[in-house]
Amino acid sequence: MMFEVKIQDIVSEDYCFEKVRELRWTNGVHCPACNSHNVKKDGMRTSRQYYQCRECNKKFDDLTDTVFSNSKLPLKTWILCLYFMGLNLSNVQIAKELDINVKTAHYMTEKLRGEISEKKLIYSLMERLNVMKST
Numbered sequence: 001m002m003f004e005v006k007i008q009d010i011v012s013e014d015y016c017f018e019k020v021r022e023l024r025w026t027n028g029v030h031c032p033a034c035n036s037h038n039v040k041k042d043g044m045r046t047s048r049q050y051y052q053c054r055e056c057n058k059k060f061d062d063l064t065d066t067v068f069s070n071s072k073l074p075l076k077t078w079i080l081c082l083y084f085m086g087l088n089l090s091n092v093q094i095a096k097e098l099d100i101n102v103k104t105a106h107y108m109t110e111k112l113r114g115e116i117s118e119k120k121l122i123y124s125l126m127e128r129l130n131v132m133k134s135t
């Protein structure tokens with residue numbers, strides 16, 4: 001008899017936000033609008049940390065200006081989608097693993113592939129996930 005353990009039951013939203021913060025703010029938190037490091041924390045909602053810039057007063061959070069912002073899906077769904085892409089799973093397989101429909105999986109992989117070529121954060125996440133895979 002086989003037990004079916006889904007990776008999304010093991011990985012927490014907290015963990016994913018921690019990883020994103022670790023990778024995104026390697027040189028400290030800075031304002032995406034003016035690049036100032038003069039920022040203050042502005043509370044947490046669920047696992048997401050919010051900030052406000054002391055220079056330009058703009059508010060931002062861990063996901064501002066990333067492919068993950070403005071998505072209704074949990075961050076971990078995106079992170080695990082990246083992970084499965086690294087394992088060369090098809091959209092159909094990814095949809096099954098993440099309990100989402102194939103159309104959503106297709107949308108996510110397209111969006112992430114588009115970002116991989118441009119965004120450093122996605123790159124670092126991919127690298128980190130590949131490390132996870134080989135250990």
Ligand SMILES: [Zn+2]
Binds near residue numbers: 033035036
């Ligand atoms: Zn600013």
